Amino acid sequence: MKEKKRIVILGGGFGGVYAAKYLEKALGRKDDFEIILINKENYFVFQPMLAEVISGALGILDPVNPIRHLLRKTQLHVREIEGIDIENRTVTVSPGFRPHAHKVPFDHLVLAMGNVTDFRGMRGLPEHAIPFKNLADALYLRNHVIRALEEAAIEQDDLELRKQLLTFVVAGGGFSGVEVVAELNDFVRGVARKYRGLDPSEIRVVLLHSQDRILPEVSEKLAVFAQKILQKRGVELRLHTRLEAATGQEAILADGERIPTRTLVSTVPSSPHPLIETLDLPKGKNGRLIANSFLEVEGAPNIWALGDCAQVPAPDGGSSPPTAQHAIRQAKVLANNIVTSIRGGERQTFGFKGLGKMGSLGHRSAVADIFGINVSGILAWWMWRTIYLMKMPGWGRRLKVAASWTLDMFLPAELVELKLNRSMSLAQEHFEPGEEVFQQGDLGDRIYIIINGQAEAVREEEGCKTLLARIGPGEYFGEMALLRKTTRSATVRCTAPMDTLSLPRREFSLLTAYLPDLRKSLVEVMEKRTHDNQQRLKKAEGQ
């Protein structure tokens, strides 16, 4: 009896799930191989519909599908992938309830890990920009936007904060950015009238795009149509504009302009999963794995790659674009070729050219390029909905989506804010010169440690400002109000681009209570500062 071969698939997007699906089909009633799929979520995300979660046109779980419902013969491991050892043919995954290492050996490995939003090296973006890639991102954005509206409705005095709360910025004018800005705009303008004390005219929704027109994926005619629709609905279009940096309160453009906002979404840039970087395999443009037209990684037998993390030759030269329709066709070829290498037979080559492109513009409008024919407006929207509904895997989910769309036509917009507790315990923040970390008199809610950059602490008394200290890397501030349980005794303002780490009051109290050494060293610094400050204030008074 031949040994059972094990195929391990990494990633549960279009590439991974469809590869497993075609492998299951080929397996039939035989059992000469087994399939393991490793993914950090137990569901598959139907990306094209993700943006509709923002506006509530779809329910939260509508655009996702439990992988177990789609794949009956595959073993699903819901874990993070921590390491891939090509030489020894094992994958290491994160521990579960107990901290044990967990290794999965393989005979064939399918790399289908897609790409991730990659803000590395962009000032303030890792800390403050909201990516839009998976369900958690969509939910976070949705809840964040509702929270901003709730707060703006209460905040009647602080006009600066109100402006920040009511400005929503999206960077990137490709399909993804356009769909997000369209849904976001529909949603905030739609629900604003539910809020007493919110004037819809205060709302600003901005789309930043670096080129001279949005939607580089389609023809200029469609792009111009999309631009008109977005502008008509109140989206401010900023072409030739590049996002350079971000803070918690501002989007900073390449030309130095600062847009005050508390909601900055960025759909660019993306790069393959960080683990792909670590592999000793041939990589092409943007770090994607070079696969041949059999979908096998160049020079690596039984290592396969597809989808957004792979560079697959297109039939007419160049490489295959990172879309769902291509990933699905790649999956079919890949599955066939794995089965061939186990059972024998002829390998297939990938030669799909693409059927067309579609992008939703929100409320009953879309653009589509089907076999080279341009369609726009309500007809394109109807095509968008019909085609994607049919493409969605699983009839149960299709029914749910259809029900949600139907109810959405005549029900008021959903505005429940689900508090998801995105872990705020130890927060990293970025500040730009001139920004205040906190103001004298504020409640003392966190202690800050400066990773790099610089700030100054200034106290104002009877109209007279005294510079208390300049603080730099490795120093901390804000401990006084926490240790003494008072309000902030000074204003701290950033003077050179600064990254901080901060710990909220609760965590700070617990740590200092049970780590006496930490408390001791904090108290020492605080006492020295208090002493120095008094000297400085006396001096200032003397002058």
Place this chain on the structure above:
Amino acid sequence: MKEKKRIVILGGGFGGVYAAKYLEKALGRKDDFEIILINKENYFVFQPMLAEVISGALGILDPVNPIRHLLRKTQLHVREIEGIDIENRTVTVSPGFRPHAHKVPFDHLVLAMGNVTDFRGMRGLPEHAIPFKNLADALYLRNHVIRALEEAAIEQDDLELRKQLLTFVVAGGGFSGVEVVAELNDFVRGVARKYRGLDPSEIRVVLLHSQDRILPEVSEKLAVFAQKILQKRGVELRLHTRLEAATGQEAILADGERIPTRTLVSTVPSSPHPLIETLDLPKGKNGRLIANSFLEVEGAPNIWALGDCAQVPAPDGGSSPPTAQHAIRQAKVLANNIVTSIRGGERQTFGFKGLGKMGSLGHRSAVADIFGINVSGILAWWMWRTIYLMKMPGWGRRLKVAASWTLDMFLPAELVELKLNRSMSLAQEHFEPGEEVFQQGDLGDRIYIIINGQAEAVREEEGCKTLLARIGPGEYFGEMALLRKTTRSATVRCTAPMDTLSLPRREFSLLTAYLPDLRKSLVEVMEKRTHDNQQRLKKAEGQ
């Protein structure tokens, strides 16, 4: 012109929302008063349907309703209530995006804060028991249960862990506990067959109840019916059994028995909101505010109380039970009496006796006591659904619920695990004697600080066990594997009931990187320990 009076309502449950609703009705087109409702969520939870979120019979947002959809003339402040100053007539709420104090003055105050799950003083429950009170609890439980199933499906070797993962314990056999256990049981048994490598017969669902029958709210006949249904469906009923303590791996009963489990839900006990405790107002049984039959707090003019945080005289003696139907009737009387005190007129008194009681038993069964008539089984279930659907405020939500129920009849159970990131950064845990915190050879993922209790560190080499250290309050352990990036060099086992605080690797690395003092003191302790351990091991070898 008379000054506009301000009515501030604290809490957005049945009491608070219906009080605002009746006040809005009385306001009509006048504007002699304004209504502010303060609640930490922007939605109202329709409690009776909350348990259906567990099984996915209802969508995640179906049992909640945005308060803004229900109340058009009320100003909603979505904030935590931090202080109530009866004398100065102000309420302090938590800060929003900026750390400023926010005070809301009032003329009339309505206390409708309901009650909270209160595990204080119960060993290990605050750390490890899952409450079931609000939407976040329901979502957390649902996701936790799915995660346990996912992990059990992978875990084929560690049979002890597998047993813990597949045992689900609910404490408390009132309506709330029974509904939770029924939905939980239906769900896990329903989806288990989707998991390859899970045998439904391994699943254990246990209901703990301290008295001799469940459902003390209804007649014995109905309770016995409910018990039979639950048992038939596989729920293990443990009567005369009280939960005494909990750890991350066990539910500990009063008689000392330990049930291995990773999922312990407790629906008891509850007590009024902690802020009620701090108020200098008359309180009765269980700390509830004593209100008279006008719903005014005894001796406190213009301070009103209703719902679960109030003790309101019942027409036939005793006090009014904490149910939605009573809260709604109280709200009507209360609203009338506030309007009377502003505009003049005659006060009403509360005299509602209750219509009946209903409890769902999951899959097409329920018990109901309507005007003293007992109904059970599918008829009661049909009544339950019909009555609650009609009672649910807002026709939009009613439609959604009806749609979900319809789809649920023929769609497979939802098993998407939404990762909600319940902040795990700084975790508090409870251990009982004999339990291991970690084992030699485990991955080093956290550092622990002992708050109280005791543990021992034991190293095993070539079958020989050496006691390395006994550790107690204020000491920490587990730093070695983190600082040296190795696996655990010893097993740490609890020897006396122990509470710990622990910090995960990522937070630990960030803090020690930027707080050199902390790192220094940790390294010192570690070096001393390494030295001591070597001495001890040498001695052991010599023996």
